[in-house]
Amino acid sequence: MMTESIVNRIIAERPNHDGALTVAGLGHRRRMPLSELHDRARAVAGALGRNGIREGDRIGVLAANRLEWVLLDLAALMLKAQTAGFEPGKFTPDAELVERYDLDLLYTDVPVPGGAPATVRPIAEIAGHADEDPPELGNLLWEPGECTTVKFTSGSTGIPKGLEATAASVDSSLRDVQGIFGHRPGDDVLVFLPLSLLQQRYWLYSALRWGHDITITTFQSVFAVMPAVEPTVVMGVPAFFDTAKRHIEGRLADGVDSSKAAAELFGSRIRYLWTGSAPADQAMLRFFNEAGLPIFEGYGLNETCIATKNHPGAHREGSVGKALPGKEILIGDDGVVRVRSDHPVNTAYTYAPPGESERMFKLGGVVRTGDLGHLDDDGFLYIHGRADDLIVLDNGKKVIVRPVETRFRDTGAVAECVLYCPAQTELVAVVSPPPGPVDAEAITAALEAVNAASEPDERIARVITADEPFTIDNGLLTSQFKPIRKRIHERYRARIDDPKEGIHAR
Amino acid sequence: MPADIDTLAREQLAQVLRDRPDPTSLDLGEDLVETYGLTSLNKVLFLTSLCKAAEVGLESFTEDDLAGMRTLGDVVDALRPHADQKG
Numbered sequence: 065m066m067t068e069s070i071v072n073r074i075i076a077e078r079p080n081h082d083g084a085l086t087v088a089g090l091g092h093r094r095r096m097p098l099s100e101l102h103d104r105a106r107a108v109a110g111a112l113g114r115n116g117i118r119e120g121d122r123i124g125v126l127a128a129n130r131l132e133w134v135l136l137d138l139a140a141l142m143l144k145a146q147t148a149g150f151e152p153g154k155f156t157p158d159a160e161l162v163e164r165y166d167l168d169l170l171y172t173d174v175p176v177p178g179g180a181p182a183t184v185r186p187i188a189e190i191a192g193h194a195d196e197d198p199p200e201l202g203n204l205l206w207e208p209g210e211c212t213t214v215k216f217t218s219g220s221t222g223i224p225k226g227l228e229a230t231a232a233s234v235d236s237s238l239r240d241v242q243g244i245f246g247h248r249p250g251d252d253v254l255v256f257l258p259l260s261l262l263q264q265r266y267w268l269y270s271a272l273r274w275g276h277d278i279t280i281t282t283f284q285s286v287f288a289v290m291p292a293v294e295p296t297v298v299m300g301v302p303a304f305f306d307t308a309k310r311h312i313e314g315r316l317a318d319g320v321d322s323s324k325a326a327a328e329l330f331g332s333r334i335r336y337l338w339t340g341s342a343p344a345d346q347a348m349l350r351f352f353n354e355a356g357l358p359i360f361e362g363y364g365l366n367e368t369c370i371a372t373k374n375h376p377g378a379h380r381e382g383s384v385g386k387a388l389p390g391k392e393i394l395i396g397d398d399g400v401v402r403v404r405s406d407h408p409v410n411t412a413y414t415y416a417p418p419g420e421s422e423r424m425f426k427l428g429g430v431v432r433t434g435d436l437g438h439l440d441d442d443g444f445l446y447i448h449g450r451a452d453d454l455i456v457l458d459n460g461k462k463v464i465v466r467p468v469e470t471r472f473r474d475t476g477a478v479a480e481c482v483l484y485c486p487a488q489t490e491l492v493a494v495v496s497p498p499p500g501p502v503d504a505e506a507i508t509a510a511l512e513a514v515n516a517a518s519e520p521d522e523r524i525a526r527v528i529t530a531d532e533p534f535t536i537d538n539g540l541l542t543s544q545f546k547p548i549r550k551r552i553h554e555r556y557r558a559r560i561d562d563p564k565e566g567i568h569a570r
Numbered sequence: 571m572p573a574d575i576d577t578l579a580r581e582q583l584a585q586v587l588r589d590r591p592d593p594t595s596l597d598l599g600e601d602l603v604e605t606y607g608l609t610s611l612n613k614v615l616f617l618t619s620l621c622k623a624a625e626v627g628l629e630s631f632t633e634d635d636l637a638g639m640r641t642l643g644d645v646v647d648a649l650r651p652h653a654d655q656k657g
Contacts, residue, residue, distance in 0.1 A: 089632070089633055090614070090628065090629075090632050090633045090635070090636055090637070091628075091629055091630070091631055091632035091633070092632070185615075214649070225614065227638060253595070282633065283610065283611070283616060284614060284633050284636060284637075285613045285633060286611070286614070287611060287615045287618055288614050288618050288628050292628075298599055305630075306612045307609065307615070310587070311612075311615050314585055315585070318585075497607075499587060499606065499607030499608060499609060499612065500587045500589045500591070500606060500607050501589060503589060525583050532607075533607055533609075535609075
């Protein structure tokens, strides 16, 4: 049963606690009490209202993490206007974007292109509005089924799908996460992933409600900011923690002890690390746990929000945790994970090609994730891979590729590994080399080690070393750092299909 | 007193590269991303470590400065005035 709405409480009540927001980056840092942030957001809401923004309107934000992003988000909530967060670098602030997603205003930090409609505004002007005296706003409150924001799926192809999130789903996730982690005054949650991702903005709502601090920075600055602000909680995708692990390992090799090396990078106050969005390597998770930085992996899609999470009270290695109180995990006969929510994010996409909603959203608040998994007797969920990552060999044997790919990554010889089956029973891996010159000998040794640890049908016949590491910029990783299987196949098809190409297994 | 900035920069870059190359083999003119495969996360780690070693305040630089540091030579040029100020 839902009780008080957290969203409604944080917009209606000026915080009376000591929580603060820090916005930091290379060369700048600004700290502001959350009570002041609330005042400034009300001032921005007043200005937006004067500019004609009303309940039900939609405000787009296409900008890197910054104070104005936060102010706009809160101001929009106060006006019952929707936000639409666009990931920087992935969209152009032009008439097409405004039209396609029905935006009433679009604020951006990139130069406004010539010919853009007057509804496209530089986000810097929000700073001016924030300095005004905050007006008294009407007592607008969100109904549980009303949608506070539109989020966009970082799909591998085509136009991003839009998904509106209900106020009840936001409340439910905030309440469930608070129930297992108990964030409190003294905590400082570090946010560096884009604020266009709703889950990152949850930490702002959490700070306003429960009185902890929040620090917002950018992906580019995070390693410089962490030791300076000394957060207690850091949320990052596995690739971020992989990089941190390699750095700390380098320091250990220099003779620095592990707690000092970890503190140099993360500061000395870490309570726990949060990861999700993409599969995490067990070796990486173990590394941080053993270094005294507990790290908790979870699971969820845009369409379900957070569904399961390991946490200090219930943690099992190799799993992505148990279902949150408002969620239920169902495994179908096909082995595919389904998530049922008491308060669904939504029951359909807002912008998507025909058939997409039906494929994902089922009756009764159920979402079919497309991931394969199982539950253990205690309710911990284990993800095996994507249902569409299943390769059926010509001999009828089924190979779930992800465990094999993970095994290859875990050797440390490659940064990423994606498997294909171009002919009969021959598995071919395309690997993304780690930074620096390609070490063919290390990859050959890793191939032999992976095959020695694999079942006969899982053995890799050949390895194609990619010409350059997979990156977001070259289109081979999603913004969540997941390899884009189809594009990698398109890029390396000739070599995958040529049996003479690559490093051959013995 | 830190060693000269050129030497420090080579040493710190070698440390963030996976195969830990000989610092003297690194080329000041090569692109950090394209030639040495430095990711954006590793780039800021490299700058952080270098500033610490050179005793230069990290706050001297902005994200735009970081984006402009495309080669090891760019990094050395950006740090040198600050290191010189320290005497």
